[in-house]
Amino acid sequence: MRNYILKRLGQMIPVLILVSIIIFFVMRLLPGDPISLMLAGAEGGAISAERRAELAESMGLNDPLIVQYFDWITSALRGDLGESIRMRESVSKLIGEFFASTFELSLVGLFFSLSIGLSTGIIAALKKDSWFDFLSMGLAYVGISMPIFWLGLVLILAFSFEVKWFPSAGGEGLRSLVLPGLTLGLSSAGLISRLTRSSLIEILNEDYIRTARSKGLKEQAVVMGHAMKNAMIPVVTMVGLQFGGMMAGAVVTETVFSRPGLGKVLVNGVLWMDYPLVQGIILFLAVVYMSTNLLVDISYCFIDPRIRYS
Amino acid sequence: MMNKDRLKFGVHLFLKNKGAVLGLTIMLIWIIIAIFTDFIAPYDPYERVGKARLAPSSEFIMGTDVIGRDVFTRVLYGSRTSLVLGLISVSFGSFFGIILGLISGYNSGTWIDTAIMRFMDALLAFPGMLLALIIIASLGPSIQNVMIAVGISTVPQFSRLTRASVLSIKEMTYVEASRVIGATDFRIIYKHIFPNIVSSLIVLATLQVGNAILVGAGLSFLGMGSQPPSPEWGLATAQGREALKKAWWISTFPGIAVLTVVMSSNLIGDGLRTALDPRMKYE
Numbered sequence: 201m202r203n204y205i206l207k208r209l210g211q212m213i214p215v216l217i218l219v220s221i222i223i224f225f226v227m228r229l230l231p232g233d234p235i236s237l238m239l240a241g242a243e244g245g246a247i248s249a250e251r252r253a254e255l256a257e258s259m260g261l262n263d264p265l266i267v268q269y270f271d272w273i274t275s276a277l278r279g280d281l282g283e284s285i286r287m288r289e290s291v292s293k294l295i296g297e298f299f300a301s302t303f304e305l306s307l308v309g310l311f312f313s314l315s316i317g318l319s320t321g322i323i324a325a326l327k328k329d330s331w332f333d334f335l336s337m338g339l340a341y342v343g344i345s346m347p348i349f350w351l352g353l354v355l356i357l358a359f360s361f362e363v364k365w366f367p368s369a370g371g372e373g374l375r376s377l378v379l380p381g382l383t384l385g386l387s388s389a390g391l392i393s394r395l396t397r398s399s400l401i402e403i404l405n406e407d408y409i410r411t412a413r414s415k416g417l418k419e420q421a422v423v424m425g426h427a428m429k430n431a432m433i434p435v436v437t438m439v440g441l442q443f444g445g446m447m448a449g450a451v452v453t454e455t456v457f458s459r460p461g462l463g464k465v466l467v468n469g470v471l472w473m474d475y476p477l478v479q480g481i482i483l484f485l486a487v488v489y490m491s492t493n494l495l496v497d498i499s500y501c502f503i504d505p506r507i508r509y510s
Numbered sequence: 511m512m513n514k515d516r517l518k519f520g521v522h523l524f525l526k527n528k529g530a531v532l533g534l535t536i537m538l539i540w541i542i543i544a545i546f547t548d549f550i551a552p553y554d555p556y557e558r559v560g561k562a563r564l565a566p567s568s569e570f571i572m573g574t575d576v577i578g579r580d581v582f583t584r585v586l587y588g589s590r591t592s593l594v595l596g597l598i599s600v601s602f603g604s605f606f607g608i609i610l611g612l613i614s615g616y617n618s619g620t621w622i623d624t625a626i627m628r629f630m631d632a633l634l635a636f637p638g639m640l641l642a643l644i645i646i647a648s649l650g651p652s653i654q655n656v657m658i659a660v661g662i663s664t665v666p667q668f669s670r671l672t673r674a675s676v677l678s679i680k681e682m683t684y685v686e687a688s689r690v691i692g693a694t695d696f697r698i699i700y701k702h703i704f705p706n707i708v709s710s711l712i713v714l715a716t717l718q719v720g721n722a723i724l725v726g727a728g729l730s731f732l733g734m735g736s737q738p739p740s741p742e743w744g745l746a747t748a749q750g751r752e753a754l755k756k757a758w759w760i761s762t763f764p765g766i767a768v769l770t771v772v773m774s775s776n777l778i779g780d781g782l783r784t785a786l787d788p789r790m791k792y793e
Contacts, residue, residue, distance in 0.1 A: 214628060215631045215632050215635055216635075218628060218629060218631070219632045219635050219636070221632075222632055223644060226644050226645060226648050227644060227647065228648075229649065341529075341773060341776065341777070342769070342773065344776065345720065345724075345776050346769050346772075347728060347731075347744070347747075347765055347768045347769065347772070348728065349727075349728060349731040349744070349747060350747055350761070350762075350768065350769070353751060353754060353762075353765065354762070356754065361755050444637045445637045445638045447637065448636075448637040448638030451640075451643070451732070452731065452732065455731075467732050470643055470644075470646060470651075470732075471732075471733060473647060475647065475648075478643075478644060478647045479644070482636070482640055482643065482644050485640060486635050486636055486637070486640070489635065489636070489637040490635050
């Protein structure tokens, strides 16, 4: 198993290098120039050519791109992602400050997506072709196709304006996390529900399930003990992908609910064309996403013994 | 290659699928609306035709927006942007994806294949709309750039699917036979490989159209796509956000429009997948 984990880690490195190259070079296609941007607010816009040259030199913008890339990536490896042009703060510090709230939101999103997705998926599979199956799969379809920003607004309308159960924006504590968490979790709940259903239905037709039933096991033991464990393998992959995706989905959710978080900072970064900020956050999120997927792959070793021994 | 009977059987399977037919109907309605909006829409999408934030009534069936434009008219006009966005970005993504996938699969095991596939892995390492976000950050916010960004983020899916299909087909005896009698690479790809992968590509493309529209609307909602006064749905939803408490209709209807288009493209995609699945027997 250790070999498997090491192999997977090894495969991650070239992809990570390519990811950093893509981020860096795409950002350098930037048509605007960062110095004008940086000075637009601060020094009234009008600056001398010397001051401009001085700044470009100090920011390393005169070096060849390849040198700039190596400077950036070596600093990034040391945890220094540069300084945000607009916010005048270290990008690493900003990430540290805002990541916790995005992570928290993603966890709540994951909680909703798992609890709703798994329970409806299991019931739908066990009661295949019933009205529950029909209704929940229809709703799952709507969930998958729903624009996340719109869902957020609809939830605000229903649960903070009509009945005043939850706050519509910002706020502290668990109550303020319910609506953003639901917004983030519902579309992936749809995916998980559909996948759980189809996976479980397939497994329930296997011979070993018939054996388990014929030796007189209770239905609950058949489903929970035999079927679920095997049906969960594709679902776990999906959950891993979804969790990583949720941190990115937080971009929209945090904007809708005016929640401070990495997503909101990233959106502002893009609109301000603040490239150190954008490339830093995106690099960070890509690393988090890839690590989550790695963890999921490793977790297979525990769920599926076939992988452990191969 | 798909013969006539198989095609007929596929159509039969598709039409038997209620969801797929529903999806196709909704999509056709939207396409008709997009083409004939000028004749259907009751007002001008950019002009103030009433007071701001009028509730839905017989005069304005979806009410008026924050500055008094007709929401219904704007929802109808918005269909153009979204459908064009879906179509163009997926055409763009599938074009480059298929070419890269063909090159990669046809030269499997060489450094070209490795280079292309590692690059695709790297593109897939960006979760959700983040890849689109950095492209927008670098090109600037506009609906054209959203199309490019969304298009690029669909390239890896197409190239992977194409490569996998090419790998399984190129070892077939008839492809080898064709090579033996001296067919060029281009001819082999065009005559033998492409027709075999076209149905799975169509399924993927259909599903990607919905996704592209969803991501595109999301980017516009964030202010990175269509700019005012465009009636684009994501932007329109964002504009109604401030007035949500007093005028729910401004944000609600454009959002429902996105939902229906995306859902119809997902339904059609799923229907096509079943209909074109070669495992479905028709003896």
